[in-house]
Amino acid sequence: MSLDNQLEEALMKSKTQMRRGVLEMCVLSIISEEESYPSDIIEKLKEVELIVKEGTLYPLLSRLKKDGLLQYSWKESTQGPPRKYFQLTTTGIAFLQGLKENWDDLVSSVNQSTKKITK
Amino acid sequence: MSLDNQLEEALMKSKTQMRRGVLEMCVLSIISEEESYPSDIIEKLKEVELIVKEGTLYPLLSRLKKDGLLQYSWKESTQGPPRKYFQLTTTGIAFLQGLKENWDDLVSSVNQSTKKITK
DNA sequence: ATACAGTACCTTGCAACACATAGTACCGAA
DNA sequence: TTCGGTACTATGTGTTGCAAGGTACTGTAT
Structure with a gap:
């Protein structure tokens, strides 16, 4: 494997x-x-270029449900099996708010650290 | 542990x-x-509110050196043991460029996904 | 020469999450 | 009954930030 390929591979891992x-x-x-139900979520993530597969999303949704941040209800579908529609719980809403603050702090730190203003 | 404490703890983990x-x-x-040598780096990170301890930084520097992204030279100090001064290798410079692109892409995706313009 | 505080560096195991893989189940059409 | 499409489930792997515990060097004081 060439150095460029090693670099590409390392950058892919970094992306993850x-x-x-x-x-x-x-x-x-x-x-x-x-x-939303999982397929919707995958589509919306795709729209913002966050490519996620089912094998990644389902375990994530399971974990968020287990942690009390999400709840779901089953709804019939006209085109296949019933679907799980997810909603945030009250705890989930508060947690999301905190996540966004965490993210904003990190972005601010990175901008100062790399001396680059985000456009 | 109250719910608020659980939320705080979960948000701390998310920060990590x-x-x-x-x-x-x-x-x-x-x-x-x-x-720079490690103590410098810790100080500069602190300035942008990225609090990092030696136990985190040394293994990270070791790994980056092992991966060929950093090199170092020893320099005497007037106030204690000699210090390891780190520099980027050519590969390290290229990798950093790629990391910044990865980061910019992620920030863009998050902004679109959360419908929030970074100020 | 010895002891000690301060400084610098090292190693290892743990926790957590993104991911890939392999699988089951339901539904409508043929 | 069979099959393609859709939806969902479970599990193990790899990776890195972190904490904990440690060693070694230097200058100062005794």
């Missing part, structure tokens, strides 16, 4: 690492706007 | 998660401006 903690914020944010 | 991949970018960025 940078999504930690951020993905859940985006997912909660999408659900906070309108109750 | 969000730093993944980002901390190394900031550290490389600081070193790219001027060769």
Whole structure:
């Protein structure tokens, strides 16, 4: 493997690492706007170029549900099995607010640290 | 533990998660401006409110050195043991550039996803 | 020469989450 | 009954920030 390929691979891994903690914020944010089921969420993430597969999203939704941040209801579908529609709980709303503050603080630190103003 | 405390604790953990991949970018960025030794780096990170301890920084620097992104030279000090001064390698400079692009992409996605313009 | 405080550096194991893989189940159409 | 499409579930892996515990060097005081 050439150095360029090693660099590309390292940058791909870095991409994954940078999504930690951020993905859940985006997912909660999408659900906070309108109750959604997984396929919707995947589409909306795709629109903002956050490419996520089912194998990543389902465990994340499970964990958020287990942590009391989400709840869901089943709804029939005309095109296949019933779907799980997710909503934020009260705790989830508060947590999302905190996540956004965490994120804003981090972005501010990074901007100062790298001396770059985000356009 | 009250719910508020659980929320606080969860947000602290989230803070740690969000730093993944980002901390190394900031550290490389600081070193790219001027060769530094660990204590300098900790100070500069502190200035931008990225609080990092030695137990976090030394393993990170070790890993970056092992990955060929950093190199170092020893310099005497007038106030204690000799110090390791770090510089970026050519690969490190290229990698840092890629990290910043990764970061910019992520920030853009988050802004679109959370419908919030960073001021 | 020895002891000590301050400074610098090192190593290791843990926790947590993004991800990939493999799988099951339901529904409508053929 | 079979099949394609859709929806969901479970689990193990890899990676990095962090905490904890440690060693070593230097200058100062005794």
